[in-house]
Amino acid sequence: xxxxxxxxIGRPELFVGRKKELEFFLEWINGIKMKKSMSTAxxxxxxxxxxxxxxxxxxxxxxxxxxxxxxxxEIKETKMWALSFYQSFFLTFIYQYIAxxxxxxxxxxxxxxxxxxxxxxxxxxxxxxLVGFIEGASHAYREENVDALWELTREAPKKIAxxxxxxxxQMIDEFQFLETMIYRDKECKNLADKIAGGYLSTAExxxxxxxxxxxxxxxxxxxxxxxxxxxxxxxxxxNMPQDEAFEMVYKYSQFFNVPVTEETAYLTTQIAEGSPFYxxxxxxxxxxxxxxxxxxxxxxxxxxxxLDNRGIIKYTWMEYIKSALPRINDKNAKRIVLYLCKHRxxxxxxxxxxxxxxxxxxDTDLELKLEAxxxxxxxxxxxxxxxxxxxxxxxxxxxxxxxxxxxxxQFDVKEIKKEYDRSFNTLKRRYRRLxxxxxxxxxxxxxxxxxxxxxxxxxxxxEFLKSITRNLPCDFNFSRYSxxxxxxxxxxxxxxxxxxxxxxxxxxGDYSLIGEVKCRDVRKFSKEExxxxxxxxxxxxxYENLERALGFIFSRSGFTQEAENYCKEKGIxxxxxxxxxxxx
Numbered sequence: 001x002x003x004x005x006x007x008x009i010g011r012p013e014l015f016v017g018r019k020k021e022l023e024f025f026l027e028w029i030n031g032i033k034m035k036k037s038m039s040t041a042x043x044x045x046x047x048x049x050x051x052x053x054x055x056x057x058x059x060x061x062x063x064x065x066x067x068x069x070x071x072x073x074e075i076k077e078t079k080m081w082a083l084s085f086y087q088s089f090f091l092t093f094i095y096q097y098i099a100x101x102x103x104x105x106x107x108x109x110x111x112x113x114x115x116x117x118x119x120x121x122x123x124x125x126x127x128x129x130l131v132g133f134i135e136g137a138s139h140a141y142r143e144e145n146v147d148a149l150w151e152l153t154r155e156a157p158k159k160i161a162x163x164x165x166x167x168x169x170q171m172i173d174e175f176q177f178l179e180t181m182i183y184r185d186k187e188c189k190n191l192a193d194k195i196a197g198g199y200l201s202t203a204e205x206x207x208x209x210x211x212x213x214x215x216x217x218x219x220x221x222x223x224x225x226x227x228x229x230x231x232x233x234x235x236x237x238x239n240m241p242q243d244e245a246f247e248m249v250y251k252y253s254q255f256f257n258v259p260v261t262e263e264t265a266y267l268t269t270q271i272a273e274g275s276p277f278y279x280x281x282x283x284x285x286x287x288x289x290x291x292x293x294x295x296x297x298x299x300x301x302x303x304x305x306x307l308d309n310r311g312i313i314k315y316t317w318m319e320y321i322k323s324a325l326p327r328i329n330d331k332n333a334k335r336i337v338l339y340l341c342k343h344r345x346x347x348x349x350x351x352x353x354x355x356x357x358x359x360x361x362x363d364t365d366l367e368l369k370l371e372a373x374x375x376x377x378x379x380x381x382x383x384x385x386x387x388x389x390x391x392x393x394x395x396x397x398x399x400x401x402x403x404x405x406x407x408x409x410q411f412d413v414k415e416i417k418k419e420y421d422r423s424f425n426t427l428k429r430r431y432r433r434l435x436x437x438x439x440x441x442x443x444x445x446x447x448x449x450x451x452x453x454x455x456x457x458x459x460x461x462x463e464f465l466k467s468i469t470r471n472l473p474c475d476f477n478f479s480r481y482s483x484x485x486x487x488x489x490x491x492x493x494x495x496x497x498x499x500x501x502x503x504x505x506x507x508x509g510d511y512s513l514i515g516e517v518k519c520r521d522v523r524k525f526s527k528e529e530x531x532x533x534x535x536x537x538x539x540x541x542x543y544e545n546l547e548r549a550l551g552f553i554f555s556r557s558g559f560t561q562e563a564e565n566y567c568k569e570k571g572i573x574x575x576x577x578x579x580x581x582x583x584x
Contacts, residue, residue: 017244035206042213044237047277074173090153161207168208175212197227218375239274250448262445281312344390347382442519455484468577479510515552525555527562
């Protein structure tokens with residue numbers, strides 16, 4: 001796939017999992033062409049992968065070129081004069097629209113855009129119907145007519161799509177900042193509040209529905225309910241399922257060159273509860289003695305991330321906490337959060353908070369404090385307006401207590417370190433009980449070991465690896481590989497599939513390696529499974545334009561005789577030798 005828009009995640013291979021979410025939104029986007037998709041809000045706290053999903057959706061839609069035009073814009077957490085913001089928003093849309101229609105990705109580089117240049121490019125690409133829109137926006141901008149320019153900017157995608165009988169998906173990241181970062185005056189003193197309410201009619205468009213996101217979930221939901229009632233459906237972004245969390249652990253281990261063991265990989269996924277933010281932070285951690293091959297090393301890294309001011313996890317959570325507490329500014333707010341942390345397994349009523357904490361305040365004042373905490377994502381609203389609960393997250397609990405519990409009650413921060421030790425001991429016992437039961441977990445670890453070996457040691461281990469691998473071509477050598485990853489053909493089309501190993505040869509004259517890994521205890525690899533692998537092998541060769549590629553299957557439990565004969569017939573290399581899983 002061509003990545004038209006550069007993704008902030010870095011290398012495209014670092015986008016892991018989110019299969020359920022991509023499938024949902026690709027189906028939702030396909031529904032736009034039948035005018036049945038309702039504007040939707042993607043909700044999750046920071047670092048959960050919302051932006052990565054939106055950027056990947058943009059690239060998939062752009063690449064598919066299948067009747068829906070993508071528009072993506074991120075509203076920055078920076079004060080902006082409304083006139084400048086509207087100009088940026090409008091011209092970003094125009095340039096992305098032209099890029100899609102012309103199939104020229106160079107127009108996506110919007111650093112040096114202006115109205116006159118946009119007119120020139122639109123005419124050059126034969127999109128003359130855009131000129132009137134651009135001229136109207138340019139006139140409003142020159143006249144500093146803020147309201148007229150916002151009207152033109154907000155309505156442009158809907159009107160262009162409607163007039164051209166096209167469909168556009170508008171993806172607006174950090175939508176809540178429309179209400180707090182855009183100012184009517186150049187000095188940025190007077191907020192242009194309620195401008196999000198201008199989407200009241202626009203959000204109902206079936207030609208150009210919105211997909212908005214927000215990192216401040218309570219804040220965004222409150223804004224949508226007050227200013228845009230019944231215009232959006234909500235899609236909360238959850239933590240990743242266990243298989244995707246495992247894949248992320250092993251991929252990040254390889255990318256950041258931070259080794260793990262099968263045991264510490266399992267413990268990382270469990271203690272992080274499938275949070276991509278926590279997994280990423282553990283591997284990116286600046287802890288000087290970081291060692292994720294031992295339980296002690298993993299525990300100390302997590303302690304650093306949770307309790308040290310340099311920790312990514314602590315720093316990110318403190319942004320949320322410090323945004324909430326100044327607006328409430330009293331010790332009771334901290335006591336409330338601490339109480340909800342201690343009872344985060346259930347919902348708590350305002351009456352219970354009043355009684356247990358002996359709060360000397362009217363119920364209406366308490367409700368306002370709790371509302372502010374909900375809007376800042378420090379606590380969560382319960383099933384009713386009378387119920388509340390702590391963040392269902394054992395790591396946030398430790399961050400908050402590590403900073404505030406000592407000032408509220410007798411508490412030694414060392415207790416949190418002991419809690420981590422107890423948690424890891426519990427998880428270790430669970431891991432021992434589960435060992436051998438989850439083939440996919442062992443399979444991921446085997447893939448990790450083989451990929452890591454190909455990525456780092458393949459050429460120096462060439463003779464050994466050849467000696468433990470059967471049916472290699474006579475001119476084959478394990479060489480240097482420019483990349484070695486698990487290959488995921490995301491659901492950008494109907495031919496989605498996964499390959500356990502894809503090692504691209506650095507020299508085009510060498511063989512690239514496409515591999516399947518099975519780590520079962522008993523069942524041997526069958527002829528039918530070889531057939532299934534061959535289908536994916538041929539697809540990947542075609543998609544990646546590989547001239548020289550070798551199929552390779554590793555099966556820890558071996559192969560049926562039929563499978564071995566079939567591998568020989570089809571030119572597939574194979575091995576069951578445990579040497580592939582040993583450190584070189």
